Amino acid sequence: MNKISQFNKQVFRKLDKIPRGRVTTYKILAQACGHGGAARAVGNALKRNPDLFFRPCHRVVKSDGSLGGYVQGRNKKFLILRREGVSVKDGRIQNFKKILYKF
DNA sequence: CTATTGACGACAT
C-alpha cells in the first residue's frame, strides 16, 4: 500500500520537468510546489523516493551550487550529473546560474 | 497533541 503524500506527488511531478543537463535547487522546487520555505522537507521527500531510477532526483542540488545529499552517496550523484553534461569542480557546479532550471 | 528529524537556506564569524 503506497503512502505517497500529496506533497511528494507535487515534488515528483515537478522533478520530471527538469531537462537533462540542467539542475534545480531544493528551495526552488519547494517554491514551485507552493511551499516556499519547505526546502528541507523537499529533501526529506526525495530521500523517500521509492522509484529512484525513473526520478531524476540527482538534478536537485543546494542553493550555493554544492551537490547536497543523495541516497546512493554524493559521489554517485556527481557521476550521474557529469554523465548528463553538468560539470562539477571540487564539489561545486560550474556555470551554476546558467544551467539552473527555475520552472 | 508534542517532540524529533533531516538530501536545506540565510546570515554571521
Added chain:
DNA sequence: CATGTCGCCAATA
C-alpha cells in the same frame, strides 16, 4: 572562502 548558528517545514514517532 569555510564553518557555525539559527530558522524553516512536512513527515514520523
